[in-house]
Amino acid sequence: xxxxxxxxxxxxxxxxxxxxxxxxxxxxxxxxxxxxxxxxxxxxxxxxxxxxxxxxxxxxxxxxxxxxxxxxxxxxxxxxxxxxxxxxxxxxxxxxxxxxxxxxxxxxxxxxxxxxxxxxxxxxxxxxxxxxxxxxxxxxxxxxxxxxxxxxxxxxxxxxxxxxxxxxxxxxxxxxxxxxxxxxxxxxxxxxxxx
Numbered sequence: 001x002x003x004x005x006x007x008x009x010x011x012x013x014x015x016x017x018x019x020x021x022x023x024x025x026x027x028x029x030x031x032x033x034x035x036x037x038x039x040x041x042x043x044x045x046x047x048x049x050x051x052x053x054x055x056x057x058x059x060x061x062x063x064x065x066x067x068x069x070x071x072x073x074x075x076x077x078x079x080x081x082x083x084x085x086x087x088x089x090x091x092x093x094x095x096x097x098x099x100x101x102x103x104x105x106x107x108x109x110x111x112x113x114x115x116x117x118x119x120x121x122x123x124x125x126x127x128x129x130x131x132x133x134x135x136x137x138x139x140x141x142x143x144x145x146x147x148x149x150x151x152x153x154x155x156x157x158x159x160x161x162x163x164x165x166x167x168x169x170x171x172x173x174x175x176x177x178x179x180x181x182x183x184x185x186x187x188x189x190x191x192x193x194x195x
Contacts, residue, residue: 005028006026006028006029007028007029007030007031008029008030008031009025009029009031009032009035010031010032010033010034010035010054011033011034011035011037012035012036013035013036013039014034014035014036014037014038014039015037015038015039016036016039017038017039017040017041018041019036019039019041019042020041020042020043021042021043021044022042022043022044022045022046022047023035023036023039023042023044023046023047023059023062023065024047025046025047025048025049025052025055025058026049027049027050027051028049028051029049029051029052030051030052030053030054030075031052031053031054032048032052032054032055032058033054033055033056033057033058034056034057034058034060035055035058035059036058036059036062037057037058037059037060037061037062038060038061038062039059039062040061040062040063040064041064042059042062042064042065043064043065043066044065044066044067045065045066045067045068045069045070046059046062046065046069046083047070048070048071048073050072050073050074050075051073051074051075052073052075052077053073053075053076053077053078054077054078055071055073055077055078055079055082055097056078056079056080056081056082056099057081057082057084058079058082058083059082059083059086060081060082060083060084060085061084061085061086062083062086063085063086063087063088064088065083065086065088065089066088066089066090067089067090067091068090068091068092068093068094068112069083069089069091069092069093069094069095069104070094071094071095071096071097072094072095072096073096073097073098076098077097077098077099078097078098078099079095079097079098079099079100079103079118080099080100080101080102080103080120081101081102081103081105082100082103083103083104083107084102084103084104084105084106085105085106085107086104086107087106087107087108087109088109089104089107089109089110090109090110090111090112091110091111091112092112092113092114092115092133093110093112093113093114093115093116094115095114095115095116095117095118096117096118096138097117097118098118098119098120099118099119099120100116100118100120100121100124101120101121101122101123101124101144102122102123102124102126103121103124103125104124104125104126104128105123105124105125105126105127106126106127106128107125107128108127108128108129108130109130110125110128110130110131111130111131111132111133112131112132112133113133113134113135113136114131114133114134114135114136115136115138116135116136116137116138116139117137117138117139117140118139118142119139119141119142119143119144120142120143120144121139121142121144121145121148122144122145122146122147122148123146123147123148123150124145124148124149125148125149125150125152126147126150126151126183127150127151128149128151128152129151129152129153129154130154131149131152131154131155132154132155132156133155133156134156134158134159134160135149135155135158135159135160136159136160136162137159137160137161137162137165137173138162138164138165139165139169139173140164140165140166140169141166141169142165142169142172142173143169143172145173145176145181145182146176146181146182147181147182147183148176148182148183149182149183149184150182150183150184151183151184152183152184153184155184157184157186157187157190158190158191158192159173159177159186159190159191159192160192160193160194161173161174161191161192161193161194163193163194165193170193174188174191177191178191
């Protein structure tokens with residue numbers, strides 16, 4: 001939707017409630033905070049460029065976005081609150097960002113598997129009550145995951161950790177999962193170091 005040479009798209013379409021179609025953020029965009037915030041009539045799967053560093057609130061309250069989510073930044077992306085309250089997102093999640101705090105808060109129709117690489121994931125899937133798949137963690141430096149899966153009551157409760165995750169990080173993830181720091185408890189036998 002924005003031109004090929006746009007670098008700063010902060011709040012570019014914010015509150016454009018009649019904007020329709022699938023949201024696209026090109027590879028030239030670095031700053032996309034609140035870019036499509038409150039664009040309630042956007043539909044389809046969101047596309048986010050690989051060079052975005054600032055994407056917080058980017059699709060906040062875009063309640064008609066649907067489909068799988070792919071966010072793979074080559075930069076140190078702040079994606080906090082990025083899909084907050086996107087109630088119709090469905091399917092699988094593939095995320096590689098720096099800060100994923102509250103990224104999918106209240107995305108109540110997410111249902112599939114979750115693939116995560118992030119340093120911060122506090123409340124990442126808070127209130128995603130229909131999330132039912134497995135969780136796959138690829139983060140080599142995950143250091144915050146407080147209440148990451150809070151109120152994800154239908155989750156399969158199986159977590160797979162990439163074998164390349166350093167031992168210190170892997171131990172941190174394991175302890176958070178079995179000690180209910182993530183919002184739901186995981187049995188040790190359901191945590192696999194097998195990716």
